[in-house]
Amino acid sequence: MNLERTPLLTDLYELTMLQTYYEHDMTGDAVFELFMRRTPRRGFFVAAGLQQALEWLEQLQFKPHELDWMRRCGFFSDAFVQRMADFRFTGHVSALPEGTVFFAEEPLVQIVAPLPEAQFIESRLMNILHYQTLIASKAARCQIAARDLPVIDFGMRRAHGGEAGTWAARACYIAGFSATATCLASARYDIPATGTMAHAFVLAHDSESEAFERFARSHPDNVVLLIDTYDVARGARRVVELAERLQPEGIQVQGVRIDSGDLVANARMTREILDAGGLTSTRILVSGGLDEYRIADLVAAGAPIDGVGVGSSVDTSADVPFLDSAYKLHQYEGKPRGKHAEGKTDLPGRKQIVRQVDPNGSLSRDILCLTDEAVEGTALLKPVMDGGKQLPGVDEGLSAARQRCADSLGQLPAALRALNEPGDHPVTLSEGLVALRETLIARTRTADHPDH
Amino acid sequence: MNLERTPLLTDLYELTMLQTYYEHDMTGDAVFELFMRRTPRRGFFVAAGLQQALEWLEQLQFKPHELDWMRRCGFFSDAFVQRMADFRFTGHVSALPEGTVFFAEEPLVQIVAPLPEAQFIESRLMNILHYQTLIASKAARCQIAARDLPVIDFGMRRAHGGEAGTWAARACYIAGFSATATCLASARYDIPATGTMAHAFVLAHDSESEAFERFARSHPDNVVLLIDTYDVARGARRVVELAERLQPEGIQVQGVRIDSGDLVANARMTREILDAGGLTSTRILVSGGLDEYRIADLVAAGAPIDGVGVGSSVDTSADVPFLDSAYKLHQYEGKPRGKHAEGKTDLPGRKQIVRQVDPNGSLSRDILCLTDEAVEGTALLKPVMDGGKQLPGVDEGLSAARQRCADSLGQLPAALRALNEPGDHPVTLSEGLVALRETLIARTRTADHPDH
Structure with missing residues (x-):
């Protein structure tokens, strides 16, 4: 089983749920969105990993030996295993292009697909996008601290496995690093190598x-x-x-x-x-134990340094080793859906992010709205896949993502770029979204969830 | 290029160094050892990842498209690239069997091989062993906190890439977990699946x-x-x-x-x-944000809980997301070698770890000594590979490693098992090792490193 391609790189519960969905023909269109919740010490995130996610979705397929494991493991009916032989991802994907700066609660990726397909891809989709976004966000902070100094990724050896080491180089390059020590990342992604x-x-x-x-x-x-x-x-x-x-x-x-x-x-x-x-x-x-905080100290000291190498602290995002990422069902068969418990309520519906920039080119705010609302500004989520196939021009190469990240970071007000205690979350909710959330709360409280 | 097998999953400097070694026929036997330095909040480590490391070493080989990249990248001579077509790992490996509890400064793996081979494998060998050992050590703390409660790994989605997610399940199982949610880990390593x-x-x-x-x-x-x-x-x-x-x-x-x-x-x-x-x-x-500290709180509260699921905190070892691992040249052509700078000196020579256990079966101390010293106790480093081939019986299956871990944790005195402020480092250096380190310091200080 090829680690990078196998559909078995998933959580078992995705498959147990799918069996039930298929048994009850629950194959209507679902909208899932992947987003990050607020995270201390991260004022912004940098979107990364989309290209690997799309490539994984395009080739998704259960091969005979993978179906054999499903039969042997004892959790599934024969009819379900048989059905999974024909499973493909046929959905629509909208996403933030790689290198885009975004904020907590904003969808990084939006999936519109038959419920079983949209459900199944959860675990690996998050595994791909969470890590690269985690590292691009960390690396952007290092590059901000380093100003114009070249920063180089040396971190493969203590990254968490080989895929992490290779993807870290990619995410760091998007965020502005100059080069990587990792040969495979250079060979695969055409990132300058150094060593x-x-x-x-x-x-x-x-x-x-x-x-x-x-x-x-x-x-x-x-x-x-x-x-x-x-x-x-x-x-x-x-x-x-x-x-x-x-x-x-x-x-x-x-x-x-x-x-x-x-x-x-x-x-x-x-x-x-x-x-x-x-x-x-x-x-x-x-080099040696450097991260954005220590790089800032070196720069502040005016040391005669012409470049910095970073490793473990960046490739593991050591101060924040994971983000509070979520992949949530926000609509099914046209109805808003969301968890509402313990005082927390999901933001339901199919959404868009609209960015407003002031006359100086500085980000003034993002508005999180529903896709069918008219809001002034630049819509950030772009269609990238339809019918399970990447749209033309989406595979744009790393240079474009790197330039987008530089431009996107350049729009950030100084307070949001701060390494410590970054500024307030610049996201407001549209009227339509607030109203839809109220609908969801009311429906959850009252008659829409009767026992029967 | 297959992520799990390619020799290009390495740092460029391994290859730049190799070209020079070969140009000067520096192919004598080298002894490298991989060990962890002291790490706050980790009183002990659990060895894991050896099986993957040995499988990687056995198949190590540059294929035509990998040699093509070496030619294209512009760093290497044609003669060197040509020579790498025949590169194989032919060395001897001694190691702690998986599941063995060990401590800072103790070699987890010892490589004896021609210098270029022993040097080249550094980056990926550490990438494999560091991560699995990091996670097995974290998971053992969770299992200690959980006492007899079953603990389950749910962490793949926020592990750092797919290899990490798969290996985390394996490392957690060695450390005593009951099951994993990750299908691929269950399919590959026969770990019970759950979900x-x-x-x-x-x-x-x-x-x-x-x-x-x-x-x-x-x-x-x-x-x-x-x-x-x-x-x-x-x-x-x-x-x-x-x-x-x-x-x-x-x-x-x-x-x-x-x-x-x-x-x-x-x-x-x-x-x-x-x-x-x-x-x-x-x-x-x-489940939900659990780690060893929160599990200990649940157990202390006497909550009626029959099992716990852990995820991101364990699969990223969030409180200690990387260990201070090192892979150091300790002997070349029979002479002790080591870095000696800024008041720190490596421990040179080819070493063995001898464990002494008291009459109650509790670990009293480890003695770090040279392989040719006679020290009473149980020698922990075992030969696992010779001539680049795994020795018979080394691929023992996960159950044996899991049992060894349980036994090895059972030998730990309570102070060393403590989650917070674990007890003193129970390792002493043999007379022979102290004397060899003094030799190295004297040689570094004086005439052995003349300019010429």
């Missing part, structure tokens, strides 16, 4: 100078040397000596990397040593 | 009673009903009414699930309603 050496490389040699020189001659176009295995100052001086030896051959030391200690102090000391040795154009990259 | 219905199922029906009845008739052997969509007490009463209607047909309501609100109060109220209705053997399952 030099580990401490083990230096340790495997009998001297640091020998390690540097061998690396430089082996990779004359990509000479970035890791200088903190023993002593940063000594490492930097060895770089200067090496550069003199290499100069006659036209090989330049393009950069050094510092991965430990007080990065501000080490960067300053290294800059002085390199400059004194004439290496004024050799760049200083730093 | 009933979502709120959407109830919402898609015009009444809650109708939803319950349809589900029960559709799945008469698996009747577990979600009762908190509208009002828990009303939901529980409807379960009682339904049970009466179903009794003549021999269908029993096996359980109810509560997913929101004050779980202790809701469970108590539900138990009263079910008992008053004669459903004394209907089980109450709870």
